[in-house]
Amino acid sequence: MKKILRIARVELSALFYSPIAWFLLILFFVQVAVAYLKKIETLATSQELGRALQNLTFKVFADPAMSGIFITGVLNNLYLYIPLITMGLISREVSSGTIKLLYSSPVKLSHIVLGKYLAMLVFNLCMMAALVIVAVFASFHIEAFDWGMILSGLLGIFLLLSAYAAIGLFMSCLSSYQVVAAIATFAVFALLNFMGGLWQDYDFLRDLTGYLSISGRTENMIFGLLNTRDILYYLLITALFLCFAWFRLQGERASVGRWIAIGKYCLVVVVVLVIGYFAAAPGNIGYWDTTRTRMNTLSVNAQETLKAIGKEPLEVTTYVNLLDPTYYAGRPAGRNTDKRRWERYLRFKPNIQLNYVYYYDSTYTEYVYKSNKGLSLDDMARKFSKSHKIDLARFKTPAEIQQLVNLRPEKNRLVMHLKFKGKSTFLRTFEDMQFWPSETEVTAALRRLTVPLPVIAFLQGEEERRIDRLGDRHYKLATSEVNVRTSLLNQGFDSKDLYLKGEEEIPEGLTALVIADPRAAFAPEVLQKIQRYIDKGGNLLLAGEPGKQDILNPILQGLGVRLMDGIVVQGDTEFSPDEVKSFVTSLGTEFGRKVTQLHREEVPVNTRNVAGLVYTGTSNFNVRELLHTNAELTWNKTGKLALDSADIVYNPAAGDVKQAIPTALALTRNINGREQRILVTGDADFLSNVELGKSYSKFGNANFYQGFLGWFTYGQFPIEPTWPAPVDNAVTIKGTSITPLRWIMLGVIPAIGLLMGTVLLIRRKRK
Template sequence: MKTIFRIAKTELRTLFYSPIAWFLMIVFLIQCGATYLGVMEAIARDQDAGGKFFGSVGEFVFLSNRGVLGGVMRNLYLYIPLLTMGLISRETSSGTIKLLYTSPIRVREIVFGKFLAMMIYSLLLVMIFGIFVTSSMFQIKSPDTGMLFSAMLGLYLLLCAYSAIGLFMSCLTTYQVVAAVCTFVMIGLLSYVGTLWQDIAFVRNLTYFLSISGRTGNMLLGLITSKDVIYFLAIVYLFLGLSIYKLKAGMESKPAIVKTGRYAFVIVSTLAVGYFSSIPSMVGYYDASRGKQRTLTPNAQKIIRELGDAPLEVTAYNNLLGRHWDLGSPDSYNRNLGRWEPYTRFKHNIELKTVLYYDSSYENPGMYRYYQGKTLDQIAKQYADSRDLSMDQFKTPAEMRKVINLKPELNRYVMQLKYKGKTTFLRVFDDNQEWPGETEVSAAFKRLLQAKMPKIVFLTGHLERSINKLGDREYKVLTNLTTFRNSLLNQGFDVDTLSLESQDIPTDISALVLADPKVAITTAGMEKLQRYVNNGGNLLVAGEPGKQAILNPFLRQLGVQLMDGILVQTSKDLQPELITPYLTATVASFYPALAHSHHDSAMASMPRATALSYSDTGAFTIKPLLVTDIRNCWLKKDNLVTDSAEVVFLPERGDERKSFATAVSLTRKINNKEQRIIVTGDADFMGNAELQRFNLRAANFVFNTALFSWLSYGEFPIDSTRPKPEDTAVLLTKDQVKFLRIIYLWVLPGILLAFGAILLIRRKRK
């Protein structure tokens, strides 16, 4: 061991008696400092201007693409080869390697000593990075120190892996420049190898293990896993072992088969360690982030525990002609393993399968127009050829229909979960995220565990809004559109329709919805509705301007009335009948996602709404959920004409200006439970058009989800919210950042430069 330390000490002297080591440290310091201060200054300027940072400042400063580690990781491979290129090649080219061979020093001591020197130098680079981590403790409000120290560990392990690679490359040639170039190539190869041969099951597991790309990703975010740590240790073992046997080969006369066997042993043992360390049941996890941000929420963990030890089979059906083909293509297997890793961490026997097929794509009805004269088989063959795929990999439409009917799922990428004989679908969505989140996955798991899900029933028979149509004013997006993440179906609810005229209202439903009836409800139907309310059933009633006469007789017993007239709101961009009332603190308490967001400024969009009047003196406790802004909204009593002149407030014609409620909640205790009712002065806020309106700050889909969560007593959606980040501000002004720029970019590099220059000059004089 003493010999190893002596060799490391000698190597460090050689390293620091050359300008390259000092130069790289200074460049590394300036790069980290410039990036750190640039991001901090941007946030400080926003704060000085009165702005607020929504999110984690620490993550943004260190982990974003603009952050310190984002820049360092992109350029880190440039540093180490310049240091390692002479570790062995310098000894070989100068002839001193022969003296080492004839000395009593063992080859492994030479290799370990030189690698130890690089470990110490890598530690110095991490300490330079640590200057800014330490600074952030005083310059960022409540930084997530666990995440930052985990990121430092990831940085150090990556530097050590690069050093081992560079050491081996230095053994292969006497030319230092060639060794540096070979190190660049090997690092690039290890970054790329994870994308090779992904369509071969056995090979892709090995190449994915060897890939260094993304290996530090978890640690940078605060999640330390045993397989990632073992990976870096295995890479160090691999290249140090190859280095030892390469040097031994130069001083021993052994048969080629012996030399080859040594290399094979090192490689095979590395791959074996990687294989076993990646088995889900063998992986250990430590979440160093504050609030366990990189771990499933307690609700999700509870549901997984309820699944017990029974296996869970996940079969992905992937259509070659579907728009989400890439999510289930052969080369996406390991990416999908990563997507499922948060769940396999707690349930090891989740088995992933993929079935490839081709069939008509209902998302591309014009497909045949672009391939005129071709059959479906010919189109699929052309697609497969363009992707270098064999048609033998795909099931035909006829073969697929014998397995499963995916027409209701639009023949798109979908996962079928199977557990104890029960099955359910887990879908991907047409949004930026695409993949189902923790809420949707937990809901699917819950479907496998529960015999009955909360059911929302929509009344029909009086020209109410339809849950099966995609018109602007209908409700398919809200209820059962499979491609929409926030539809009730994907959030864990069952939806159905019911006619009051021909059916009785079930007693076991979660809530009943009466949305904009356009004709009067018959006496028999009203009696059924009245009986349901009297028995304590939960209800949502959505009215519209001009329909007051239809709903007010029923609402009178609840203490709520739709007021005469229509609400108008002045806006330079939007039509006056589109109002945007604010969400109240009451509705924010309905749904954790709202409680954790900035609900005080959130709005809903309501086209053609009327105000609600209510009296909180009856059996129900009534609270407003949406309220208008008195500054730009009023209730217009006469006809609204928007195509001729600007709409103005006319009190002489009965117009009223005040803060109106457009949605209210009603509660009372009955039959040993809390009855919950919601009344709104608009039915379009649940419509397809408003749920997909992105030109406003309107959050209709979150508001709707909150309402149905409250009506089902919070059973669904599964709460997957996490604590808000605490590091939401920097404790610096832009002027203070300018002062720090002098310290970090001039003083500290200057000190390093002066110290290095003095050392080199004294060395030269000696």
């Protein structure tokens, strides 16, 4: 050990008695400091302008979308520093001839390798000191700084530097030219970084290159997630290249047969791969989420759902259609990425079996046929497989896939089929920017396999809104459309039509009955059935529309509620007068996280063509307002509303009164041992296809819908993954303090480093 320390000390003396080490350390600190100053100045300015800040430790240091310092300022440039230091570790000895003295000295080759590597670890610690200094400044500037995330990130960066140092040491053994050693080191860094994208179409090579790839591992630690697989990877890669360096020096010191040398290299590689393979197997990986909010861990709801499944295996089969545009997301080359998406779940249930089936069949995307006119499915499959450079024999034909599973109702697009104890359900991808199912949809699909599903029945027979049609006024997007994320189908619900004319009764166990915009009067027997359902304590959504108040009012009068005559109009010249915005009241905090957010951020719900509500308070229900309009802009207008004539003008002389008009009421009472919940709205369009189909809606209709669904299920569905709220939501530094801070970080600290380096260089010259 003494010899290793002595070699390390000599190497450090040579390193720090030259200007290059000091120059690189100062440059590295300045680079990180500049990135930090830009971030903290932007945050201080935003806070002073009254903008809300949140989760600042993550955003400043780790968030790729916000150019987090550890991601863009460190990882993207770290590879530039190490080769400039390691390129002379051995090559300098070879070119100067001192390597022969080392060979003839009573020093083992392992001592040389470990001594020089230890010197590099000390230099790495000096680089880490630069990051620690910035983190310490941040701990004073960010309220409730999350040190757990930062320490995890620092460990990840140090392990990466250590692996880089081992690679650089080996490359330095290969040539007496330092520049060649540096270039070779850059090449290996690039190879390890991009290896995860090589030969991904082949199963065996995909797993091999996926494990050898260095990409993404440090990012996990920067995000605050430590795991034994990634830590062991860095230790194994470090050991691998240190062994390579030792073998190289052995070959230089004494002649060794070619096959013996190759055998030693291969043996070390095999040992590393075997250890890594078993360490990376699900169930063998240990995790530690170091963040305060446990942001890298499944929510409690998801964990409990996986726990309820038990030890029985869960099979997940992904079906990928070559002819559908979703093929690119599920292509064989993307399997490792897909496995990383499932890792959050594999952490708590290691026996999730991920299978993949590739096929070709018809697609519901019209442009595919327009650009391939006259081609049969087989011809298109041959063309597409050739374009994707993949063997068509890997894909099942339409007849073969139909024998396995019917994917036509799923539009033959990428979908996952979950199987558990003889039950099955589909986990879908969606036509939005996120595409893949979130934890909410995954957990909802898992619950479909384990618990009775909540059922929402939609009354039919009086021309109500339909759940199977895509017309503007209907509700298919909200209920049964397979590729809409917020539809009932993908949030863990079952929806069904219900006809009450005849002998059919309202079934027992309904989560809620929906009566949406009936256009024809109810038959007496239908009214009686609805009243019996209410009397028994059934949950209910009643959605009316202006002009048809007399149809719903017979049901509402027993609840102490009435739809107002006329229509609510809004005096906003930017929109049509009937385009009324309704806002969530403080009652929204009882309707889950999404509706609470609507209330807190004052995001309106679009209630177009809405009737106001009045309530008497004479019923057995506790009636509270859930939505109301802006008191300064809205009033109720009786009579016919002509939108194609002159602008609607507020006219107090005609009886117009501006006021906050209730547009949604929540009714509750205790009956039969539980709380009965009824929601009454003066608008049925807020759930319509045309409203939910808006691509960039500024309204909160979808969130409001999910909120009152959760209210009907007493919080069981839809799943709301929740984590502790972040508390690092403010900066303690003022904008006026940035300039002094800039002088300290970019002037004083680099000057101290420069002074230390100058003193050492002068002392060396005097010696």
